[in-house]
Amino acid sequence: MPDPETRFQQLEARLKASxxxxxxxxxxxxxxxxxxxGHPSAAHLYEQIHAQFPTTSPATVYKTLNLLKELGEVLExxxxxxxxxxxxxxxxxxPHLICVRCRKIMDPQVSLVNDLxxxxxxxxxxxxxxxxxxxxxxxxxxxxxxxxx
Amino acid sequence: MPDPETRFQQLEARLKASxxxxxxxxxxxxxxxxxxxGHPSAAHLYEQIHAQFPTTSPATVYKTLNLLKELGEVLExxxxxxxxxxxxxxxxxxPHLICVRCRKIMDPQVSLVNDLxxxxxxxxxxxxxxxxxxxxxxxxxxxxxxxxx
DNA sequence: TATCTACGGAAAATCATTATCCAGAAAGTG
DNA sequence: CACTTTCTGGATAATGATTTTCCGTAGATA
Numbered sequence: 073m074p075d076p077e078t079r080f081q082q083l084e085a086r087l088k089a090s091x092x093x094x095x096x097x098x099x100x101x102x103x104x105x106x107x108x109x110g111h112p113s114a115a116h117l118y119e120q121i122h123a124q125f126p127t128t129s130p131a132t133v134y135k136t137l138n139l140l141k142e143l144g145e146v147l148e149x150x151x152x153x154x155x156x157x158x159x160x161x162x163x164x165x166x167p168h169l170i171c172v173r174c175r176k177i178m179d180p181q182v183s184l185v186n187d188l189x190x191x192x193x194x195x196x197x198x199x200x201x202x203x204x205x206x207x208x209x210x211x212x213x214x215x216x217x218x219x220x221x
Numbered sequence: 222m223p224d225p226e227t228r229f230q231q232l233e234a235r236l237k238a239s240x241x242x243x244x245x246x247x248x249x250x251x252x253x254x255x256x257x258x259g260h261p262s263a264a265h266l267y268e269q270i271h272a273q274f275p276t277t278s279p280a281t282v283y284k285t286l287n288l289l290k291e292l293g294e295v296l297e298x299x300x301x302x303x304x305x306x307x308x309x310x311x312x313x314x315x316p317h318l319i320c321v322r323c324r325k326i327m328d329p330q331v332s333l334v335n336d337l338x339x340x341x342x343x344x345x346x347x348x349x350x351x352x353x354x355x356x357x358x359x360x361x362x363x364x365x366x367x368x369x370x
Numbered sequence: 371t372a373t374c375t376a377c378g379g380a381a382a383a384t385c386a387t388t389a390t391c392c393a394g395a396a397a398g399t400g
Numbered sequence: 401c402a403c404t405t406t407c408t409g410g411a412t413a414a415t416g417a418t419t420t421t422c423c424g425t426a427g428a429t430a
Contacts, residue, residue: 150300150301150302151299151301152299152300152301152305153299156301167337167341169341169345169347169349171347172350178345178347180340180341180345181344182337182340182344183340184333184336184337184340187333188316188331188333188334188337188354189356191329191331191333192316192318192329192331192356193358195329195330195331196318196327196360196361197360197361197364198318198320198327198356198358198359198360198361199358199359199364200318200356200357200358201321201357201358201359202356202357202358203354203355203356203357204353204354204355204357205337205352205353205354205355206352206353206354207338207341207347207349207351207352208349208350208351208352208353209342209347209348209349209350209351210347210348210350211345211346211347212345212346212347215346215348
């Protein structure tokens, strides 16, 4: 993960370059996103923003997230049952590892993704633009707590 | 894809074996699912069921889909923005290829999935249970119609 | 200062999916 | 054959994350 402060400045610069205003709410959200180790949900971000700016509404969080999404600075992980999650540090398609117990989301550093993508393209004639690769399982911590010995 | 009639009989036998009743609505839905080449949405299935049984409600379609899902006979592809899609012919995790133009969903026959899964497990210590591998792109047909010459 | 646009906030709307409720059909029981 | 119990379908309402709408205001521009 990039340094949170550096990433924050990147995001800030990106908004400024596109002539979007840097309001206190947006700045607070940019800081949160830049420093989020995991993959926060909109609700989770809202809770934290709301603690700083009690008048902030969820709509503002969603609006800013969608803005950053359109700028390509945030990757949205959409789930049909659970809340969506957001990644503002690696806004490009990459695999995710999701713990079905604690719902933590990780980013494994795998090397075979390009090979698989190429294989798919070659086999089907598709022009592959993007991907969404999610693995579901049990993280080491949860495996441990499942087997106390 | 398995033969639709064979697959239908499998599904029918599965419900019967679990002591679920084979109502006309369920039978019609099983036939549809077994013969669906693509990956229909609940709304799409409902349209077709409703044409045969005008009193059928969407709830019945959802209930039956969820029943088959719990029996492991249908794979649900959840989308946070679009409707969910269902695959009753290959109810195990497998990669999908989604055309961003026409929304068609295909099943590429790739060989590197197991390698990638293994790599993820080895690298992270996760016990990998399942996966969801979606590639987004433009199918050959839509590429053609984009470039008329 | 005047004007124009972007923004935030509250509230209402959206919409696929799920839950609830009830009536009827099927299955089981004796 | 009653009687009971369970399952099912259908209409309807509810759900809940996300989006839209509307309006007052802050900020930029000149």
